[in-house]
Amino acid sequence: MRIGQGYDVHKIDKDRELILGGVKIESDFGLSGHSDADVLVHAIIDSLLGAAALGDIGQLFPDNDMTYKGISSIYLLKKVCEKIYDSGYKILNIDSTLIMQKPKISGYTLEMRQNIAEACNISVDNVSVKATTEEKLGFTGRSEGASAQAVCLIE
């Protein structure tokens, strides 16, 4: 078995939609980025690539490549999982934490888990999405940005 870890940060962008775990979240701001800026899925992608020692999201999908402008991160996750499977690995489970002051995302986590599980072709029971705030401290607490962390096990 191999473990992987991923971490990502995106800045708040008041003019964009907020997409997390492939779900459009009701919010008065979104996140800036080349793709759909799905910080949660980006952390998960990096954890999977890390577990298989296959590089990182920036190497696979460069942000100066117009192919990936505004692209769905769930689609990128699907591509990464295909790469993991092609390398002979099986994905056992994924655990992730989204760190943002607002909005509340508890009502969306099941749908996020379903999107991630579907992209990875694993059971939703093997995908966890948690959310926390940093008690109004730091850049997430001041709503200047959002971060996410993820770990996974592959075999």
Ligand code: ZN
């Ligand atoms: Zn990112």
